[in-house]
Amino acid sequence: MIHRQRPSIYDVARQAGVSHMTVSRVLNGHANIRDATRARVLQVIDEMNYTPSPIARALATRRAHRIGVLVDAPDQYGPNSTLQAFESAARVAGYAISTFSVADDEGSPIDSGASELANQGVEALCVIAPRAKSLDLLRRQATGLPTVVIKSERDEQWHTIGVDQRAGAVKAVTHLIERGHTSIAHLAGPLDWFDSRERAEGWRQALKDHGIRPGAMVSGDWTSDFGYEFGRRFDIGETTAVFASNDQMALGLIHGLSERGLRVPHDLSIVGFDDLPDTRHFLPPLTTVRQDFAALGDLALQRIVSAIEHDGAPQHHTIEPLVVVRMSSSSPPTVRGGR
Missing domain, CATH: 3.40.50.2300 (Response regulator)
Structure with a gap:
């Protein structure tokens, strides 16, 4: 049987045309490496399927x-x-x-x-x-x-x-304002979460920056079930849009509204946060904030x-x-x- 020898850091360096110290710096995330050099070294690492030996590194570097x-x-x-x-x-x-x-x-x-x-x-x-x-x-x-x-x-x-959670919320609400919405509610996450607090503050900030009074705010638990129940009982009144603090609650909200015969975005615009992998397949596909x-x-x-x-x-x-x-x-x- 032929046993292939595991590639070493010196093999990577030789193939990439750099020193083994440069390879080491790339592996350790040093900032003072040129982008082109870093990209070339990472490409060679991938092509050679190189994985650093943790035992060797520990012995060499203590x-x-x-x-x-x-x-x-x-x-x-x-x-x-x-x-x-x-x-x-x-x-x-x-x-x-x-x-x-x-x-x-x-x-x-x-x-x-x-x-x-x-x-x-x-x-x-x-x-x-x-x-x-x-x-x-x-x-x-x-x-x-x-x-x-x-x-x-x-x-x-x-x-x-x-x-930047607050900036993301500001962008989401500003998107709604630019489309003519002046009554925007917020379906927030749990307020013990830093991200939920920042998104709520971003909602308030965007409205304040445009001289708009905040609509209703309800704190949820991140789940689509909560969004669904909220959608079923929410008294829309003059509200024309809801900024949901995550995509799962937005999904439940759309479901709850649809059971009442309300259509998104015809009756109510919805914006979420996170950009889950499936948000483009929601009905309708969800406007959201990508992290x-x-x-x-x-x-x-x-x-x-x-x-x-x-x-x-x-x-x-x-x-x-x-x-x-x-x-x-x-x-x-x-x-x-x-x-």
């Missing part, structure tokens, strides 16, 4: 090259997508991941998870904790590890990375690697979301000549 990830509410779309994106970015860079998940029905709080990961010898922590109560617990747990928190708001205690989770994962890894190497004062970075316009939003009925 570092574990392992990052701990704390995930609160892993069953929800946002935290789950963030985790997948971060794991993918870490894998490409040659880092191993240890994950500790916290769900509502589990007895292990997030601060216990931080201690457990620290005891496993991780070099840093990535915290995906969208709820305020989880971060309140974590603040009391001093691990001494470089920590990056996925959060759209700045925090004086940690490095923070996030999609770039791949970019979020890459940026989080870059910040963690930087923090491991020279941890300084907490920094904050955000990624701009994008409004994806589909068929669930149009001009209000009054503009088109009545319901």
Whole structure:
């Protein structure tokens, strides 16, 4: 039998026409690498199916090259997508991941998870904790590890990375205003969630910027079931549009309205948030706000690697979301000549 030798970092360097140190810097997410060089090295890594040996790296660098990830509410779309994106970015860079998940029905709080990961010898922590109560617990747990928190708001205690939730909400509501809507309600998420708070603030800000009084706001639980029940009982009155804080509630809302004989967008325009993979197949296809989770994962890894190497004062970075316009939003009925 012929056994193929596993490609080494030197093989990658030779094929890419760079030094092995350059390959190492690309794997570790260094910022001072030219984009063209980084792309060429990553292409060769992919073509050669190269995977860094964690044992060899640990012996050579006296570092574990392992990052701990704390995930609160892993069953929800946002935290789950963030985790997948971060794991993918870490894998490409040659880092191993240890994950500790916290769900509502589990007895292990997030601060216990931080201690457990620290005891496993991780070099840093990535915290995906969208709820305020989880971060309140974590603040009391001093691990001494470089920590990056996925959060759209700045925090004086940690490095923070996030999609700009408030900006996304402003863009969504502005889209409705530009189409003539002046009575826009908000179906918010749970107000213990940072993202839900920021989206609600973005809704208020966009209306205030255009001199429009806020419509009704109801706080939901992220589920399509809640959106459905809301759609069945919501007293529309003069409301011509609803900004839903996530796509699942928007889906339920459309269902609930349809059972009452109300059509979207003819009777009510709907805009969601997240751009779930299936939103283009909703009836009608949903206008929503897209979050770039791949970019979020890459940026989080870059910040963690930087923090491991020279941890300084907490920094904050955000990624701009994008409004994806589909068929669930149009001009209000009054503009088109009545319901």
